[in-house]
Amino acid sequence: MESFLNRYRSITVLLLVVLAQLVLIAVQVKNDQDVRIIRVWTVTAVTPVARIVEALRGGGSALVRNYILLRDAHEENRRLQAELDRLKLDNTYLKNQMNLADRAKALAVFQSHTPSRTVAATIIGMGAGSSSKVVFVDRGTVSGVERGMAVVTPDGIVGKVIAAYPTASAVLLITDPDFAAGVMSQKGQVRGTLKGQGTPICKVDYVPFEEKIEPGEWLYTSGDDRIFPRGFPAGVVKAVRSAQPFKEILVDPSGMARGLEDVLILVEGVHQAIPDTPPTNQPVYIAPPPPADSVPPPDQPGTPVGTEADRLRAQYKAIGDAQGHKFGEGVPGSKPPDFNLKPPGPVGTPAAGSGTGAGSQTPGAPPASKPAAPPGGASR
């Protein structure tokens, strides 16, 4: 170091002296913005250094935070993973509860609005046998359930009761090969027999090949089978194949589209008209009835009610009464009442203070305000 300084002593001294004088100038001179050059130089020189220092500090801090202090990350990861699993289970449980509540609400709404008398039941078991589609519900003869009753949900028909026990009943589902029900298409009123196939898809038999029925069309119960009342949704046509002598029609049943936990047993079915529009699968919201005290009070005397014509009629009647005029009794050419007078009472603005009255009529003067003429040509 010493030899280096000796070797470059002159240039070092030169640089120092020049630098010192530059600083001296910078202290004295101001730039265009009236800021001393020494301040400009200092800020210009310090700012990049400060930026670098800050970048190094931030980088070092991030290095320490993201790499060196990660020794507990594995344990924390395991803990968070366990917590995530638990939350997933909770979420699933809550979703199921919400789904159950929605179904129960939809069932209750449907039950309260269908004209048929129903009994709500819950699926409590599945029938034995791999191919049979039989379920058991928790309602039986005690609840009025009998063999042959229809079982539905708000989305459509589900099956029919094939055996009724005191506290439970066996229901043959719509997808069972032994199930059959009379159905009718919504558009063309094409009749057929809905049958189960042992699969989630049903079929409709006995539809002549010349009948017109299209995929996407809704099928409703026709009521011909004496089990299902007419007008209950059965399903949507999924595919139609032309065949002789009957069409091959596959139907996606709608009654079990949203699961099968709660059903309604039609204790007393009522036929309904087949709707023009397909049913919506959304639960129907029914607003509560208005409270008793919100019923409008009876009409106050003098309060204009009814239409605008009624109000005008009452106004003219009041004017006529105030002037002793009776509408319909005057002869042609008789003096009409002055309709410019303010009618007394609450029908219009009180005439008090207006300076006009029954004795200050101005015959022949044109009415200044609407209406321009009394109804029915004044007093004829």
Add this chain to the structure above:
Amino acid sequence: MSYTGGHILLSSQREGQVSRFPAWVMLLVPLAAILFQVYVPLFFQFLGFLEMPLLVVVYFALMRRSQVSGLLVGALVGLAQDSLSKNPLGMLGIVKTLVGYFAASVGVRLDVDHVLIRLPLAFFFFLFHQFFYWVMARALLGQQLAFEAQRTLVLGLLNAVVGVSLFHFLDKLRKSS
């Protein structure tokens, strides 16, 4: 000291030896040059072209053959001039510092006792001084000064002629070896 004609580059230990001056010379001569620069043009305006402090700095830097000494003399003289002018302190100081440094650097390698060396050196350093001052005035002070090259060349020539005479006079003040 006698001049040996035809020797421009240093060729002997004698020619390369450092010239020494009494302390009062080192103190009074620059002071006199500054006072000359300040007062003489008041009475003899035509002498205002003379840059006596610059010539003194060049002389001492050339003769002492020490870069550090040369730049310090230049810095002190320049700062003194700045303090007597309206310039910010350091403008002439930096310029004369550089002049002193480079003049000393030249003095190390050339036989600066030769009049044919002194004349172009004085001319060159005057131009360097004026040009570098112009650069610094534009760069640091933002002054839009015009560099009159022709006038500067003429003044440089006049200063060089006067400088050679001044150098000859100042040679008399050297300590004898």
